[in-house]
Amino acid sequence: MTDQELIWRISGGSGDGIASTSQNFAKALMRSGLNVFTHRHYPSRIRGGHTYTEIRASADPVRSRGDGYNFLLALGDSFARNPQEGAVYGNEEIKPLSENLDELREGGVIVYDEGLLDPSEIPNFDERVEENDWHVFPLDLRGLARDMGREVMRNTAGVGATCALIGMDLEHVEDLMRDAMPEKILDPNLEILETAYDQVREEYDVEEVGVSVPTGEHEETQLLMSGSDAISYGAIDEGCRFIAGYPMTPWTEVFTIMTQNLPELGGISEQVEDEIAAAALAVGASHAGVKAMSGSSGGGFALMSEPLGLAEMTETPVVLVEAMRAGPSTGMPTKPEQSDLEHVLYTSQGDSQRVVLAPGTVEEAYEQSRLAFRLAYEYQIPTILLYDQKLGGELVSVPKSHFDREPNPTLGKTLTEEELAEQPHSADGKFHRFQHDAEDGVTPRSIPGQKGGRFLATGNEHDPTGHISESPDNRVAQIDRRTQKLEAIRADLDTVDTSSYAGPADAEYGILTFGSQQGTVEEAVDRLNDAGVSVKSLGVSDMLPFPTEEVEAFVESVDEVLVVEMTASGQFRGLVQKNLGRYGEKLSSLLKYNGNPFEPAEVVDGFEAAIVEGDGDASGHQTTFVPAAGD
Amino acid sequence: MSTFSAIGEEREIDRDEYTPGVEPQPTWCPGCGDFSVLKALKQALPEVGRTPEETLLCTGIGCSGKLNSYLDTYGFHTIHGRSLPVARAAKLANPDLEVIAAGGDGDGYGIGGNHFIHTARENHDMTYIVFNNEIFGLTKGQTSPTSPKGHKSKTQPSGSAKEPLKPLSMSLNAGASYVARTAAVNPNQAKEILIEAIEHDGFAHVDFLTQCPTWNKDARQYVPYIDVNDSDDYEFDRTDRVEAAEMMRTTEEALYDGEVLTGRFYVDEDRPSYGQEKRQIGEMPEEPLAERYWDDDYEWERSYDRFVGKHE
Numbered sequence: 001m002t003d004q005e006l007i008w009r010i011s012g013g014s015g016d017g018i019a020s021t022s023q024n025f026a027k028a029l030m031r032s033g034l035n036v037f038t039h040r041h042y043p044s045r046i047r048g049g050h051t052y053t054e055i056r057a058s059a060d061p062v063r064s065r066g067d068g069y070n071f072l073l074a075l076g077d078s079f080a081r082n083p084q085e086g087a088v089y090g091n092e093e094i095k096p097l098s099e100n101l102d103e104l105r106e107g108g109v110i111v112y113d114e115g116l117l118d119p120s121e122i123p124n125f126d127e128r129v130e131e132n133d134w135h136v137f138p139l140d141l142r143g144l145a146r147d148m149g150r151e152v153m154r155n156t157a158g159v160g161a162t163c164a165l166i167g168m169d170l171e172h173v174e175d176l177m178r179d180a181m182p183e184k185i186l187d188p189n190l191e192i193l194e195t196a197y198d199q200v201r202e203e204y205d206v207e208e209v210g211v212s213v214p215t216g217e218h219e220e221t222q223l224l225m226s227g228s229d230a231i232s233y234g235a236i237d238e239g240c241r242f243i244a245g246y247p248m249t250p251w252t253e254v255f256t257i258m259t260q261n262l263p264e265l266g267g268i269s270e271q272v273e274d275e276i277a278a279a280a281l282a283v284g285a286s287h288a289g290v291k292a293m294s295g296s297s298g299g300g301f302a303l304m305s306e307p308l309g310l311a312e313m314t315e316t317p318v319v320l321v322e323a324m325r326a327g328p329s330t331g332m333p334t335k336p337e338q339s340d341l342e343h344v345l346y347t348s349q350g351d352s353q354r355v356v357l358a359p360g361t362v363e364e365a366y367e368q369s370r371l372a373f374r375l376a377y378e379y380q381i382p383t384i385l386l387y388d389q390k391l392g393g394e395l396v397s398v399p400k401s402h403f404d405r406e407p408n409p410t411l412g413k414t415l416t417e418e419e420l421a422e423q424p425h426s427a428d429g430k431f432h433r434f435q436h437d438a439e440d441g442v443t444p445r446s447i448p449g450q451k452g453g454r455f456l457a458t459g460n461e462h463d464p465t466g467h468i469s470e471s472p473d474n475r476v477a478q479i480d481r482r483t484q485k486l487e488a489i490r491a492d493l494d495t496v497d498t499s500s501y502a503g504p505a506d507a508e509y510g511i512l513t514f515g516s517q518q519g520t521v522e523e524a525v526d527r528l529n530d531a532g533v534s535v536k537s538l539g540v541s542d543m544l545p546f547p548t549e550e551v552e553a554f555v556e557s558v559d560e561v562l563v564v565e566m567t568a569s570g571q572f573r574g575l576v577q578k579n580l581g582r583y584g585e586k587l588s589s590l591l592k593y594n595g596n597p598f599e600p601a602e603v604v605d606g607f608e609a610a611i612v613e614g615d616g617d618a619s620g621h622q623t624t625f626v627p628a629a630g631d
Numbered sequence: 632m633s634t635f636s637a638i639g640e641e642r643e644i645d646r647d648e649y650t651p652g653v654e655p656q657p658t659w660c661p662g663c664g665d666f667s668v669l670k671a672l673k674q675a676l677p678e679v680g681r682t683p684e685e686t687l688l689c690t691g692i693g694c695s696g697k698l699n700s701y702l703d704t705y706g707f708h709t710i711h712g713r714s715l716p717v718a719r720a721a722k723l724a725n726p727d728l729e730v731i732a733a734g735g736d737g738d739g740y741g742i743g744g745n746h747f748i749h750t751a752r753e754n755h756d757m758t759y760i761v762f763n764n765e766i767f768g769l770t771k772g773q774t775s776p777t778s779p780k781g782h783k784s785k786t787q788p789s790g791s792a793k794e795p796l797k798p799l800s801m802s803l804n805a806g807a808s809y810v811a812r813t814a815a816v817n818p819n820q821a822k823e824i825l826i827e828a829i830e831h832d833g834f835a836h837v838d839f840l841t842q843c844p845t846w847n848k849d850a851r852q853y854v855p856y857i858d859v860n861d862s863d864d865y866e867f868d869r870t871d872r873v874e875a876a877e878m879m880r881t882t883e884e885a886l887y888d889g890e891v892l893t894g895r896f897y898v899d900e901d902r903p904s905y906g907q908e909k910r911q912i913g914e915m916p917e918e919p920l921a922e923r924y925w926d927d928d929y930e931w932e933r934s935y936d937r938f939v940g941k942h943e
Contacts, residue, residue, distance in 0.1 A: 284720030449635035458708035
């Protein structure tokens with residue numbers, strides 16, 4: 001990463017249009033040839049509160065939000081339009097400007113709406129500006145917007161001012177506004193954009209501003225896509241045409257994207273009464289021969305443990321997505337955490353089996369969404385796609401060609417009526433749905449309405465024809481066969497490398513992580529190596545079945561390993577130790593669970609303090625170090 | 632050869648086709664009302680012209696859930712209270728299937744009560760049979776949502792302080808387009824009601840009064856075997872919600888005094904089923920979704936061609 005990067009933060013209240021404005025600006029930056037990565041921070045409320053979106057743009061690859069930022073556009077809070085003396089909403093005071101300053105880098109730029117915000121309320125503001133060499137531009141964005149139409153267009157004025165200050169021409173922003181806006185509001189918005197741009201360039205010497213837009217060029221077309229987009233498109237390309245769900249943040253994003261797209265493809269989306277019903281609907285649709293999915297976040301997924309077990313016992317393929325947020329119970333609805341890992345690994349009673357995949361990047365989210373469907377249908381097993389609010393919501397530039405893949409609508413081992421009529425599927429005139437001796441544990445299925453395929457699917461233990469059985473021999477044969485599928489899937493996954501390595505292969509130290517922290521860790525690994533520390537990382541995606549051999553080889557090859565995860569109890573580290581059986585003396589943990597994902601610098605600091613210096617004091621940014629334990 | 636050639640096949644159907652080849656001995660107690668439901672279904676399905684292979688029977692848990700084992704159709708024995716969500720998704724995935732769901736009063740009105748309300752509200756085209764014996768049977772005699780007030784059991788030792796749930800009224804209010812009650816002691820009516828319910832295009836709810844000779848010997852609904860009356864003998868407009876509601880209210884209150892009234896209570900032939908509604912607003916394909924996976928000529932659309940461009 002060169003110094004040449006723009007990290008632009010737009011801050012305001014929920015309901016101020018922060019998300020849509022930043023999405024357009026991120027796209028404009030992407031279209032100008034830059035790689036972008038966005039990070040969203042928002043409270044669990046409809047309007048007001050402190051919310052911001054950060055866009056990191058660089059000619060180099062960007063894999064995380066970065067550390068801090070260098071350009072602030074502070075719009076104010078939506079409540080600030082009618083400010084009340086000492087207004088307190090919930091337990092948050094309105095601090096749209098001051099809350100952002102701690103992370104603003106030296107030499108950074110502040111543009112604030114002087115009609116809404118008053119920096120004199122911030123203690124020592126002028127001193128801090130001087131100390132940090134910040135460039136401050138008070139602009140009457142609201143007034144400008146009001147003069148030219150409506151106050152809500154102050155976002156556009158802010159973007160115009162930004163472009164003027166960083167030396168970006170308006171071409172891409174204007175193109176996007178033409179694409180996205182209805183004619184009625186397009187002209188006033190274009191006018192306000194240009195007016196703000198011109199005013200700033202006339203009034204200020206923009207050459208003095210230390211932050212500028214980098215220049216870059218893409219070799220191929222890029223897309224601005226979120227983890228939720230990628231999961232949805234992966235499902236569609238794998239032939240999923242049925243989704244059932246109940247809204248819950250952040251899973252709602254996938255549910256909404258699928259619902260908006262499925263009817264166009266002749267598919268079906270159902271919003272139902274609760275999550276038990278949602279997962280049961282997916283099971284019912286799959287039983288009837290359709291590729292189906294459901295999903296939720298922690299609390300809703302808890303309700304799904306029943307139908308999850310039913311899918312496993314009846315060997316009905318189904319994909320459930322679990323979008324993690326901080327728990328337990330309602331937890332922090334809009335904040336990321338990775339602490340549902342053990343929940344999805346172990347929920348549901350009995351020796352139940354499922355596949356759990358945890359993609360690390362937006363690209364992987366697409367691939368592993370497809371993989372989840374392929375495994376579910378080929379092996380007739382419930383598959384869970386585990387990700388978190390961070391990966392689901394971050395918008396990242398990805399090469400378009402990544403998504404240029406052939407569809408795969410196949411149902412897996414499902415018999416035709418001709419095959420159903422033949423041995424060995426039809427013995428004594430009955431279809432044997434759950435034979436004991438399947439090669440990889442998978443016995444072919446039939447679909448209701450097919451001639452000769454009648455069978456009973458039941459959540460009770462059952463014999464080869466599907467009828468309820470409590471015979472000891474049958475029980476052992478059936479449970480062994482179902483368990484055998486995981487071995488077959490493990491072997492299958494070895495050919496589909498879903499583990500991501502970074503850093504030199506012969507490094508002295510290692511960092512293990514999973515899911516959405518992968519990119520951040522990789523960036524930290526680059527920085528550590530640049531600073532002369534020999535370290536490599538492995539981002540694990542297969543949670544179950546676990547890639548024991550690869551992880552063991554990784555741990556074996558280094559002196560010490562730091563396990564980085566967003567949990568308080570080290571759930572991923574526990575999973576690693578459970579699967580490896582030893583190496584506890586090599587594994588230390590760096591944990592973060594304050595509602596924010598890791599920043600690369602935190603991983604760097606934590607690694608240096610814990611591993612290089614060895615004093616274990618890595619709690620600089622609310623991170624926690626848990627040292628190694630002997631085996 | 633079609634992929635689902637058992638669907639819509641027109642032929643003479645023998646009642647025995649519904650009996651599993653190696654007949655499992657039902658685990659129901661001697662004298663159990665569940666035998667009557669099984670018998671009535673075996674009579675009704677051939678008469679409606681539905682073959683075992685185009686019929687999907689989804690059940691819940693409990694004695695009623697075992698119906699699947701004794702009726703040889705495509706079956707899904709689900710989990711306690713969850714037969715309806717499984718059944719209605721199967722119907723959406725392949726509307727050509729004859730979908731029947733069945734469960735007990737604990738299963739359907741207790742743990743599955745929420746699904747019951749919403750399936751009725753959506754008016755899915757399916758038949759829902761609730762074996763109502765006013766008791767939890769398989770878990771050995773606990774008070775159920777339809778047990779009378781004052782019912783004593785090991786879980787309600789002082790006698791239940793709760794009013795029994797009124798399933799017919801609940802169903803009507805939730806939006807079912809066909810609501811009927813029949814009784815194990817009236818097999819002819821049971822068969823006729825089931826035929827009507829299966830043929831009905833919408834959510835047909837049949838509250839099937841069954842006796843539990845083991846755990847609920849005192850239930851009044853079957854003690855006076857001879858006193859089962861038919862709603863056909865009463866003058867009221869079955870298509871009028873208000874009149875139907877009044878009949879249901881009277882009937883459901885009198886049930887616990889031993890006055891058993893069965894028959895059709897509400898019939899709305901005009902209300903479109905949920906599938907029809909969804910097709911009309913373009914949220915469901917015209918052809919059964921399940922068939923598409925077997926159509927070699929179907930061109931599967933890719934997100935790349937259809938949606939990805941808007942992210943450029």
